[in-house]
């Protein structure tokens with residue numbers, strides 16, 4: 419099987435996508451897609467003043483925004499920017515066309531926006547609001563048709579205070595631009611692994627970083643959140659002021675207000691050493707044992723990180739495994755990867771030593787695809803369950819080849835180590851909402867998904883979704899049968915049908931409920947902003 423022949427570009431694409439919840443089309447049109455997406459990536463660039471007309475638009479919330487003197491940041495469907503804004507949600511299946519967008523540039527405008535929307539139409543009417551930072555959340559978390567999308571992408575400033583060693587980052591920034599800005603000061607932060615992913619959604623759900631083994635989740639490194647509450651009030655939440663809200667925001671997502679700014683602890687930035695490998699699926703068993711051993715390492719190895727991904731790619735007619743090994747101190751030949759490195763590769767390993775910004779950029783996006791994902795699954799670090807995952811994935815591929823045809827889809831299944839000390843760091847840094855400390859086992863997160871490649875893929879969606887869902891249920895049942903099931907549903911990758919908040923455990927659910935009631939007594943963020951993970955839907 420001549421996999422190397424046409425695969426260098428494709429394999430690169432695989433690596434690009436290895437940390438995403440639902441992946442992207444492994445096509446040769448990557449560059450074209452990138453070009454198409456550029457206007458989205460350069461968000462905010464040309465958001466010009468438009469509609470100043472005082473006549474009613476017929477849309478109560480849009481009228482209310484205009485009446486609040488926000489017309490310069492309201493974009494109706496007739497706006498030249500409207501289609502670019504629609505495409506600002508990452509996956510095709512999450513792009514929705516609302517009545518209007520509002521694109522606040524500062525905290526004061528967010529406050530005015532919230533007040534105007536709260537008062538719109540006397541609070542009546544069946545319309546809703548979606549809040550969007552980077553737009554990478556799945557389902558209908560960040561977009562809506564019948565109502566207004568609050569797009570925070572213009573709030574993308576990153577500043578650094580050398581005295582306090584704290585970076586202040588706007589919610590609408592992308593991790594790539596955050597890292598590039600902070601690099602000028604020789605510092606880094608605990609954030610996303612891909613440049614184009616948004617700051618807001620990632621931190622508010624936790625935030626897995628290459629540095630998590632050393633620093634904890636992105637949310638554990640927030641020293642202050644600036645938040646606009648439902649009544650328009652602007653507050654800080656930190657360890658001393660509104661400390662209940664501070665803790666709730668570390669994983670509690672969009673239940674309390676709109677976060678406008680995150681103050682983040684920084685650390686001196688070293689280059690990252692990255693080693694990328696491609697491995698034939700016949701070696702999956704050996705690789706799984708090596709991943710399990712890596713996950714069982716203690717925290718003294720915290721400068722190392724890895725991710726492994728199986729992918730069926732129709733161009734290769736095979737399931738290929740890609741592995742990314744990272745050392746965050748720039749050490750090449752870290753011995754922790756020796757077992758993996760003994761596994762034969764399909765092509766020479768690709769080794770680089772790059773800055774955090776470049777590492778994120780080299781894993782930059784492929785958006786605009788129709789992805790089928792049912793969300794992540796966290797299991798104990800148990801090789802027999804991982805092997806079962808791989809078997810089920812192979813079965814799914816064979817099944818989909820018959821149902822859809824071999825060239826109609828690609829798949830992904832990844833494994834991400836989740837050692838128990840991730841939880842300990844969170845506890846040491848003040849505590850987050852994920853509730854990981856309830857289980858002392860080392861864990862693995864696995865995410866499976868299907869990318870539909872053909873134009874009529876919308877019609878294929880339900881049957882693929884059903885099959886993927888059945889596969890995930892079967893893996894869950896197997897994990898349970900061998901006592902390797904775990905409770906956490908990691909929110910940033912979750913499908914909104916999953917009860918991610920409920921998985922945080924009763925004490926944290928209770929905390930989130932109390933804090934939501936205290937800071938949003940009218941339930942504005944529960945009822946008018948229904949997308950995503952809402953405490954009011956948790957039993």
Ligand SMILES: Cc1cc2nc3c(=O)[nH]c(=O)nc-3n(C[C@H](O)[C@H](O)[C@H](O)COP(=O)(O)OP(=O)(O)OC[C@H]3O[C@@H](n4cnc5c(N)ncnc54)[C@H](O)[C@@H]3O)c2cc1C
Nearest residue numbers: 551552553554555560611616618619620626672677910950
């Ligand atoms: C290509 C790709 C790579 C990824 N890599 C990683 C990774 O390395 N590590 C990781 O942990 N996760 C990763 N994820 C998952 C990612 O963290 C989530 O998709 C997250 O939602 C992204 O944040 P966002 O701002 O782009 O999303 P959005 O969809 O804009 O927001 C997600 C949710 O948060 C809410 N929200 C956003 N901003 C605010 C705010 N300011 N105030 C209140 N609510 C808000 C939204 O309403 C929505 O419900 C990745 C996802 C993709 C698609």
Ligand SMILES: *[C@@H]1O[C@H](CO)[C@@H](O)[C@H](O)[C@H]1NC(C)=O
Nearest residue numbers: 460461462463574575576595
């Ligand atoms: C904010 O976004 C704009 C538009 O994409 C971009 O030009 C600018 O560089 C970004 N700002 C920062 C600090 O990254």
Ligand SMILES: *[C@@H]1O[C@H](CO)[C@@H](O)[C@H](O)[C@H]1NC(C)=O
Nearest residue numbers: 467485486487488489490491
């Ligand atoms: C309305 O907004 C514009 C900026 O768009 C500002 O210059 C003006 O002062 C505002 N008017 C009032 C009455 O707030």
Ligand SMILES: *[C@@H]1O[C@H](CO)[C@@H](O)[C@H](O)[C@H]1NC(C)=O
Nearest residue numbers: 641642653654655656658659
């Ligand atoms: C915490 O909030 C208070 C009140 O707004 C503020 O004065 C203080 O500077 C904040 N602390 C941090 C660490 O940001």
Ligand SMILES: *[C@@H]1O[C@H](CO)[C@@H](O)[C@H](O)[C@H]1NC(C)=O
Nearest residue numbers: 419732734735736737819824
């Ligand atoms: C794809 O691979 C399978 C075996 O894995 C083989 O049976 C089939 O003929 C191959 N298809 C093509 C088009 O090469």
Ligand SMILES: *[C@@H]1O[C@H](CO)[C@@H](O)[C@H](O)[C@H]1NC(C)=O
Nearest residue numbers: 748749750751752759767769
């Ligand atoms: C790392 O290993 C490669 C061979 O695998 C070797 O060529 C290189 O010199 C090593 N680098 C260091 C710094 O040890």
